[in-house]
Amino acid sequence: MNENNASETVTPECRKIGRRRFLVRLSIALGSSGAALVAIPSVAFLLGLRKTPQIWRTVGKLDDFQIGSTVNVSFQDPTPLPWAGVTAQTAAWLRRESDRQFIAFSMICTHLGCPVRWLSEANLFMCPCHGGVFYANGQVASGPPPKPLNQYPVRIYNDEVQILTTPVSITT
């Protein structure tokens, strides 16, 4: 047997080592790709590169709302995912102050984020989680909330009432 023939001979052991090496490299490549898919959006979010779009969402016709009443309105999240379903909906407390003036409060309590309720008889917002209470203007009346309820910008456009979707921070 000459030297050339010996080097071309592939033993089952060699094949096994080659396959193992291939599978190790494939695992590393797939693992790296998966890690990159998870890390890139997270890093972009942390660096502030990923901005949430602000979109005006219609919550009803102007005539749907009575002056002086505070009602719950729901609207779609600014960046709904195709599979989000009902979780793409968010909500706010909307009050018609005068003929063409509205005010919209976030439903998220500024303490730990529970949804606040409007108690029309008491003219107060109440948080069921730890007893936080807010006046009708959103200022803190009592309890643990450290700051007033956040507000959304509201506008009237073609006789429709619209709320500007904005990210609402819970705490400062």
Ligand code: FES
């Ligand atoms: S979450 Fe509202 S008072 Fe704590």
